[in-house]
Structures are given as C-alpha cells and as structure tokens.
Amino acid sequence: MEPAKVGNNPVEIQVGIADYKIGREPARLITLGLGSCVGVSLYDPVLKLGGLLHLMLPDSTQFNNVTKPAKFADLGIPLLIDEMRKNGAHLNRLQAKLVGGAQMFSGLDNKMILNIGQRNVEKARALLKEAGIPILAEEVGGNRGRTMIFDTSNGQVSIRMLGSKLKVI
Amino acid sequence: MSYRHLSPVELDALKEVGNIGLGNAVTSLAQLINRRVNMRVPRSSFLPFEEMIELVGGYEELVGCVSLRVLGDAPGIVLYIFDGESTLHLVDMLMGLPVGTTEELDELAQSAIKEIGNVLTGSFVSAISMMTGLNMITTVPLFAFDMLGAVLTSLMVAAGRVEEQVLVIETELFHEDETLIKGHFFLLTEPGAIDRLMAALGFNEG
Numbered sequence: 471m472e473p474a475k476v477g478n479n480p481v482e483i484q485v486g487i488a489d490y491k492i493g494r495e496p497a498r499l500i501t502l503g504l505g506s507c508v509g510v511s512l513y514d515p516v517l518k519l520g521g522l523l524h525l526m527l528p529d530s531t532q533f534n535n536v537t538k539p540a541k542f543a544d545l546g547i548p549l550l551i552d553e554m555r556k557n558g559a560h561l562n563r564l565q566a567k568l569v570g571g572a573q574m575f576s577g578l579d580n581k582m583i584l585n586i587g588q589r590n591v592e593k594a595r596a597l598l599k600e601a602g603i604p605i606l607a608e609e610v611g612g613n614r615g616r617t618m619i620f621d622t623s624n625g626q627v628s629i630r631m632l633g634s635k636l637k638v639i
Numbered sequence: 640m641s642y643r644h645l646s647p648v649e650l651d652a653l654k655e656v657g658n659i660g661l662g663n664a665v666t667s668l669a670q671l672i673n674r675r676v677n678m679r680v681p682r683s684s685f686l687p688f689e690e691m692i693e694l695v696g697g698y699e700e701l702v703g704c705v706s707l708r709v710l711g712d713a714p715g716i717v718l719y720i721f722d723g724e725s726t727l728h729l730v731d732m733l734m735g736l737p738v739g740t741t742e743e744l745d746e747l748a749q750s751a752i753k754e755i756g757n758v759l760t761g762s763f764v765s766a767i768s769m770m771t772g773l774n775m776i777t778t779v780p781l782f783a784f785d786m787l788g789a790v791l792t793s794l795m796v797a798a799g800r801v802e803e804q805v806l807v808i809e810t811e812l813f814h815e816d817e818t819l820i821k822g823h824f825f826l827l828t829e830p831g832a833i834d835r836l837m838a839a840l841g842f843n844e845g
Contacts, residue, residue, distance in 0.1 A: 487792055489687075502698035503788020506796055526796050562708075574793040575706070575781040586796055615789025617699060632701050632786055 485528035488541035490523040490550050492557055499620040504570035507588035508543070508594050508610070509618040511567045512550055512603065513625040514559035523550045527586065528593035532558045543593040551601055567627045567639060568594055569618040571610040587611070595599075607639035645837075650728065652840050654683040656767055657808035662822065663766035665812060672732050672760055676812055683808040688795070693804055695720060695823055702726070703744075705756025705780050705796055709764055712773040713835050715828035716798050717760045720791075725769030725820040726784060729755050732814055741793065744784055747760040753782045771839035798827060806833075 484499040484576050485491045493499050495518035510523045523546050530542035539545035549554045554564065571591035591610045598605055609616065609629050617630040645653070660682050667722045669676040692698055703726030706718040721729060730741040733755055738739055743753045768775040783790045805827050812820040828836075 487788075503786045503792065505786070505789030505791075505793035507789075507792050542694060572789065572793070574783045574790055575797075576783070587793070593720065613785075615699075615786030617786070630699070632699070 485522045485524050486542045487524050488526055488538045488546075489548060490521060490540050490553065492519065492521045492553050493622050494501070494519050495623040497622050498576060499622065502617050504616045504618060505572055505574045506590065507569070508568060508570040508587070508590040509616075509620075510543075510547060510550065510594055510598075510622045511569075511618070511627055512554050512559075513567075513620075513622070514554065514563050515565065515625055516563055517558055518558070518622055519554065519557055519559050520625070521554045521593075522618070522620050523547065523548050525590060525594070526588045529532055533598055543597060547594065547597045547601070551603070563603065565625065566598050566603050566605045566622075568605060568608045568610055569616055569627060569639075570628055572612050572616070574613060574615065576613070609637065609639055645833075648736060649837055649842055650684070652837070653806065654808075656770060656836075656840070657683045657806075657824070659708070659770060660763040660766040661808065661810055664763045665675060666719050667758045667762040668755065668812070671755070672735070674732070676814055679786065679811040680744070681809045682813060683806070686805055686807050688724075688791075688805070691807055691825070692788060692791065694807065694809070695787055696722065700787040700788045701785070702790060703729075703752055703782070703784045704790045704794070705760060705782055707751060707757070707760050707764075707780050708778040708798075709775050710773045710778065711768075713771075713775055713828060713832035715826060715832055716794065717777070718794060718825045718827070719756050719760050719822055720787070720822045720825065721820060721822045723784075724754060725822060728814070728820055731804070738814070749782055749784070752784075756780050756782065760824075767836075771836060773835065795827065 481500050483491050483493045499522035501524045505525050514520045525543045525546045528543045530536050530545050557624045571587035571637045614631045619628040665678045701723035703721045727741045731738045733751045808824040810822045
C-alpha cells in the first residue's frame with residue numbers, strides 16, 4: 471500500500487460488525503477481524519465515494535425479529551447501495567470487492583460447521599449480480615481471519631492477516 | 640435480546656459455579672500433565688459482545704480457541720480462549736517441553752491444544768452439571784488459532800447467538816507458580832438455560 475501523501479490526512483472510519491459506513495476521499499473505511507463474516511465494499515470512482523458493509527449471515531428471512539438489517543446480506547447490501555445513491559453515486563458506476571467468508575474452525579462437529587462463510591460469499595455475489603454491480607476483486611474463503619481496509623482515494627482494498635504481508639486487491 | 644437482570648446474589652452464585660467448574664478443570668489438567676497447577680478467577684460477569692472482545696484484547700488479537708457444544712438441560716456453547724502466547728505455553732506443558740519451546744502450531748500441537756481444551760471445558764461443564772443436577776453433555780471440540788474477532792464472530796454466527804450477553808469467566812492458571820496461562824472461559828447459553836441453571840441452584844425463576 472502506498473503511504474499517505476503529505477497534507478492528505480486520511481480519516482479512518484471504523485465499520486463495526488453488522489454495520490455499514492460511507493466515506494469520501496481521503497477517508498479509509500476499516501473493518502476488523504472478518505472470519506465467516508463478509509466485508510462488501512462499493513466504490514464510485516468518479517466521486518471517489520466508498521461504502522463498506524460488514525455482514526454476518528446470508529438470509530434474514532430465517533429469523534423472526536431482525537433488529538440489525540446490516541447483519542444480513544439480503545438486507546444490508548440493498549441498504550448500502552441506497553446509501554451510496556443518496557450520496558450521489560451512480561448505480562452504473564459502482565464497483566464491488568468482497569473479503570472474508572472464511573471457515574475458521576477445524577474439527578468434527580458438523581452441526582457447527584455450516585459453511586456460513588461460503589454461503590455469505592455466494593449470497594453477496596448473487597445480490598450484486600442482481601443489482602448489476604461488477605465484482606472487481608475478491609479475497610474470500612480459506613481459514614484465516616482478515617481485516618479489510620478500503621481506501622476511498624483509489625478504491626484499493628488492503629487485507630491484513632496475522633503473520634502475513636499486507637495484500638492489496 | 641438480553642437476559643433478565645440478575646441480582647448481585649445470583650451473579651455471585653454464578654461466579655461460585657465458575658470457581659468450582661474451573662477448580663475441577665484445573666484438577667483434571669494437573670492430572671493430565673502430572674504437575675501442580677494453581678488458578679485464579681479474577682472476574683466473572685455477563686457482557687455484551689463488544690465488551691467481551693475488548694476484555695480479551697481487541698479484534699485482531701491472536702488467540703487460541705477451543706469450543707464445544709453443550710447438549711441436554713442447559714444447551715449452549717462453551718469456549719475457552721487463550722491468548723497467543725498462552726496457547727503455545729499450553730502445548731509445552733502437555734508435551735512436557737520447557738516453556739518457550741513451541742513457536743508455531745503444527746498438527747500435533749493443535750491436537751494437543753484440542754485435548755487440553757476438551758479436558759478443561761469438559762470437566763468445567765461436568766462440575767456445573769453435578770452441582771446443579773442438570774443433565775449436560777458435551778460434543779467433540781473445534782479449534783481455531785487466529786484473530787479474536789474472526790474466531791468469535793464465526794462461532795457466534797454458527798451458533799445463531801449473536802445479540803445476546805455472554806457469561807465470561809476470566810481465568811488465570813499458574814504452572815508451578817511461574818508460567819501464567821491467561822484465558823477466558825465463555826458460556827453462551829440458549830434462551831432459558833440460565834433461568835434453568837439459576838432455578839437448579841435454588842433461585843426462583845423470575
């Protein structure tokens with residue numbers, strides 16, 4: 471990742487679990503410790519406007535009381551798209567990147583290993599396709615936790631994993 | 640969603656349950672490694688998810704985590720989380736190696752940790768079970784060694800328990816009074832299980 475330019479003080483915006491945030495250049499949107507959760511970034515390169523969602527589950531329809539819509543792919547992704555458009559983004563300019571969806575645990579207990587990570591990724595892909603938003607890059611699957619850092623000045627996403635070098639997509 | 644308010648007396652009772660559970664767990668560990676192990680429970684409380692992360696050291700903190708499902712009268716998940724260094728120390732303890740020998744977790748080390756986690760959490764749960772008369776059975780352990788945030792959220796999502804408060808028992812184990820193994824024992828119960836636990840301890844359901 472390129473170091474921040476002098477006089478260009480990037481603001482870091484933390485995106486919590488089951489939450490989403492919008493930021494404009496030079497903001498950097500960060501979400502920590504994605505495991506089976508998926509981070510979805512949307513970017514309008516003309517406005518240099520970005521949005522980042524930290525979703526936990528694919529489908530809200532299996533739950534009776536939904537208190538945090540951003541927890542679910544099927545509610546959170548439309549919310550993020552809406553928020554981007556409210557801030558002036560054009561749907562046909564939006565580009566997405568996906569990070570996370572890992573399988574963190576190893577063991578024999580199948581009931582606990584439901585491949586939620588993979589289902590999160592598949593649901594996010596399907597929803598973005600439906601909305602006509604191309605996915606420019608992905609860093610998904612595997613068994614490692616990831617921190618996602620989204621630079622709204624150029625749309626780059628950096629991925630931090632413990633014991634590995636920073637990866638940029 | 641959250642638990643009904645527990646009175647200070649009830650919280651004390653839970654802390655006592657934690658003490659007895661850990662005492663039992665430590666006895667099993669000491670037998671396993673054939674060494675003396677001392678313990679402390681500095682704290683036990685109900686915490687929301689965010690505070691739980693903060694307590695253990697932040698989203699990107701390296702941790703080892705062993706988790707088991709509990710079936711029976713008070714179903715839920717138990718997990719034992721050790722900080723990164725303590726995880727490696729635990730492997731040394733089990734293998735009878737000088738502390739500091741293990742630097743990364745290979746297959747063998749991972750299965751050693753799973754075994755220790757299994758013994759610790761299993762005897763913890765069986766102590767609670769004996770004390771309360773509730774039927775509690777544990778399943779085979781799962782293991783992860785990575786970022787705390789990633790490990791915890793994945794587990795809670797898999798268990799379908801995301802918005803609830805969690806019973807956290809902070810534990811410190813001392814191996815022959817020199818090596819400190821810092822860990823946190825978590826109990827994520829399904830709705831109603833805590834009420835059943837309190838009722839079994841002689842408190843009226845409220």
